[in-house]
Amino acid sequence: MNDDIFTFLIAGKAGQGTKKAGIVAANFFASLKRNVFQLNDYPSLIRGGHNFSIVSTSSRKIYSHYMKADLAVLLDQRSVKSHRNHLTEHGLLVYDDSTGKQEQGIGIPIASLAKKYSNPDLIVGVAGIATLAAAIACDRAILDTIIQKEYQRNAQDNLSYAHEIYDKVFEKIPEQFIIREGTDTHPILTGAESIGLGVSAAGLDLYFAYPMTPSTPILHFLSSQGKKLGVRTIQPENEIAVANMAIGATITGARSMVGTSGGGFCLMQEAFSLAGMVEAPVLFFLGQRPGPSTGVPTYTEQGELLFSLYPGQGEFPRIVASPGSIEEAFYLSAELLNLAWQYQTPAIILSEKHLTESSMNVDLEPGKISEVKPAIHTEGKYQRYRKTDSGVSPLLFPPSKNMIKWTSYEHDEDGYTTEEAEEISQMHIKRRTKRESLIRYLQQNIQTVNEYGSGDFCVFTFGSTTMSVREAIIHAGLSCTVVQPIYLQPFPSWNLTKFAGRPSVVIEQNSTGQLEQLLREKCGILPMNSIRQFDGRPFDPEILAQKLKEMIV
Amino acid sequence: MNQELTTPVENTWCPGCGNFGILNAFKKAVQILEAKGVDRTYLILSAGIGCHGKIFDYVPLSGLYSLHGRSMATIQGIKLGNPDLKVLTFAGDGDAFGEGISHMIFAAKRNADITVIVHNNGTYALTTGQFSPTSQKGFKGPSSLEGNPEPPINPLSLMLEAGATFVARGYAGRIDHLALLIVEAVLHEGFSYIDVLQPSVVFNNTYKEYNSLVEIIEKPAERLEDAVQRAKRFDRMPIGVFYNVTKPVFHKEFYGEWNPVMNRLSHEERLQRILSILNNRSMKEVEDMKK
Helix, strand or coil: CCCCCEEEEEEEEECCCHHHHHHHHHHHHHHCCCEEEEEEECCCCCCEEEEEEEEEEECCCCCCCCCCEEEEEECCHHHHHHHCCCEEEEEEEEEECCCCCCCCCEEECHHHHHCCCCCHHHHHHHHHHHHHHHHCCCCHHHHHHHHHHHCCCCHHHHHHHHHHHHHHHHHHCCCCCCCCCCCCCCCEEEHHHHHHHHHHHCCCCEEEECCCCCCHHHHHHHHHHHHHHCCEEECCCCHHHHHHHHHHHHCCCCCEEEEEEHHHHHHCHHHHHHHHHHCCCCEEEEEECCCCCCCCCCCCCCCCHHHHHCCCCCCCCCEEECCCCHHHHHHHHHHHHHHHHHHCCCEEEEEEHHHHCCEEECCCCHHHCCCCCCCECCCCCCCCCCCCCCCCCCECCCCCCCCCEEECCCECCCCCECCCHHHHHHHHHHHHHHHHHHHHHHHHHCCCEEEECCCCCEEECCCCHHHHHHHHHHHHCCCCEEEEECEEECCCHHHCHHHCCCCEEEEECCCCCHHHHHHHHHHCCCCCEEEECCCCCCCCHHHHHHHHHHHCC | CCCCCCCCCCCCCCCCCHHHHHHHHHHHHHHHHHHCCCCHHHEEEEECCCHHHHHHHHCCCCEEECCCCCHHHHHHHHHHHCCCCEEEEEEEHHHHHHHCHHHHHHHHHCCCCCEEEEEECCCECCCCCECCCCCCCCCCECCECCCCCCCCCCHHHHHHHHCCCEEEEEECCCHHHHHHHHHHHHHCCCCEEEEEECCECCCECCHHHHHHHEEECCCCCCCHHHHHHHHCCCCCEEEEEEEECCCCCHHHHHHCCCCCCCCCCCHHHHHHHHHHHHHCCCCHHHHHHHC
16 A cells, blocks of 8 residues: 555454444544544344444545455454455454464454453454554553543453453564554544534434434434434434424424435425425435345445435425535535525435444534524514515514414415415416525535546546545545535536536446436536446445546546 | 404305314314413414315414324424424324324324314215225215225224323314313313314215214213223214323423423534534543653
8 A cells, every 4th residue: 555544344243342343443543643434334133243344544534444454353253254355465364263263364262261251242342452452562551541431331351351362462463563643633423423413503403213224323313412412303103204293393493304214215205295385494314225125224325316306296496415525414414404494495415324324533613504594574464485586485483473374285475275377386486486596596605516636537426435436546646536516406517517528437336327317417428437336335445446547547 | 363263265165064163163262262371373283184174274373284194293393393382283084094093193102292183074075075094884985886895993992092191072063062172172281182073064964963972971081991981882972071181291201391492502502512522522541641
């Protein structure tokens, strides 16, 4: 590798604490002022199976994990089988040799040493951290501090177990890795946490969700931290209730959001359309996993891009945007909540498991986020659907001496049901006008497309794949321009058509090229190449860099 | 809002429809509630889709005219947004026990502080008279020419078993009695269910039957089992309050006295707290050791 990337991999059964060890390792690297990216890979089960966590770290900003590890700690035979070839040139494999079976690498009796402690299954994650500490020549006192802070249950057991592992690895390791200190420390967040903080900053009051991977981490984060942030979480009986309750809450002025994944979002189509008709500003989070149907619940995909653009029946303005990094997720989620209220229409944060459940260090400035107040009625007779130049009617919340009627039927300006031809047309025009105002606002005030790097060759991508692409390009030192549409509905063709005619590739995580279709249809961009991956796994930047190198000559 | 509770919207219910009785009873109930100190501006309405739903356009009160089967979810959301409001929805029997039955059962189970008034006419009238969840077995409609093959749901016993804390039955032909039931339901803290016997003059004209069968209950049953037993009587149609108990309500179990729109954290306070969460993220102990 041409820069100082170091990758730590820990793998084992569900319940062995590999994810926790990954998080601890990431925080440990962060305390060395290094940048980190952590990926958790796990199947849909609670005990057994095969889980792993990868932490890649560098003294420069890093946007992806790498599949090849410098240090791999493999807690069971299945992990050895799966990962024995996932090593860098000088990579070191540390495995559990409790069964007596010999492998390439350093055997440590990880399981049998754990036997004398309470919870021998749960404690083995500690072995990963102790191995890491020994392999990078970290002082034992520092290891103790980490263990005491991060593994507080049965702390004494954890400490003595960590010491045993540390000493054994230290004794057997041929040469230690040198990890340089970086320059700055920044907190580490998952994408889900970043989204939760972003919407809290923009004034979210209520978060409604029915559990579904990969949106569940937002529900969990806001359930644990929301109260502190002024947000409450509610888990109703199904996604239909989720969306309808959120719409109900908005009419009181409460800023409301729902979180779901593809299947749950299907159940919300009817309510999404209701939100469009009554003009309820609800923010939806749509987390993608491989589909169709139940699909592959705990893995990643971008197969719902086109599905997300036109949810619900009928014509009304929809807003869809997808964050290209964990940092961007913070600002964009806040921006979408604000836009929903400014234009009184449903908005969607479109993302993927790879973003919500991966983590990286972030440099966030909450002060940059504002809570944009919606248009509020001040005097005179109130009409919920009063026609205005922008199409946006001022809001008013109960209790009020004025009558405030939000109506799912086509309605007149007062909110009474109508079937009159002229009124039907007028309300269609009002909603269409809102969309036109929204587009003007996006054009004038909002960054709708990101561009990274320079070079004639264009790499189009979106969502979390942007992170994989940026990492691949930095890693391989490629000269090209990454073009990431942040907004997908309305599609920001005003910022994209200039790229037509340039040599290009579209990189996305689906099999049919949905972003490519949009670029063709909306901007007349005819990409020359495409790289698509749809096996549920995010791209490995090394493999992606190889493919890109062949295209950018 | 005018005192007479009228709107400029043309009433399009069939002459003689039981819905008129419910509308008139509701208007009376609003007047009585105001006399009891419930300001009408705090009374927020919803309705489902069907003949019953038109009532939303016929009273000049605020609210959200919802979807078929979803209005009880809508008003639970309104209540969670601002618990100071009194929320009430009108629903049809198709709304409440066909499309939206899960919301009904869960609203009762969690004792959401809402009132649901079901205009139970035993038919899908606005779609021209098909059988509904509460249609009698054998009911003939355009989709059941040889008679409805299913037995009806018993809304009262279902709501009692699901945990409703206020369960009543009214009759569209007894307006003053129904008005008082609505007042009691709105004042009840918890999930209030009123099943209203509503004749549909065109598709299921039950006036004659109900006029001879209804009999007023003097007081609610003390035990749930007795209320359920009364709900299962078919020789007579008891009307009145079947059951009325006090239990903790959902939003208070959940929030205590907090009110999302009245007790909002200021923007500055939120930003401060976000900063403190971010600052607590790093492994400071290790950094300190390195100093």
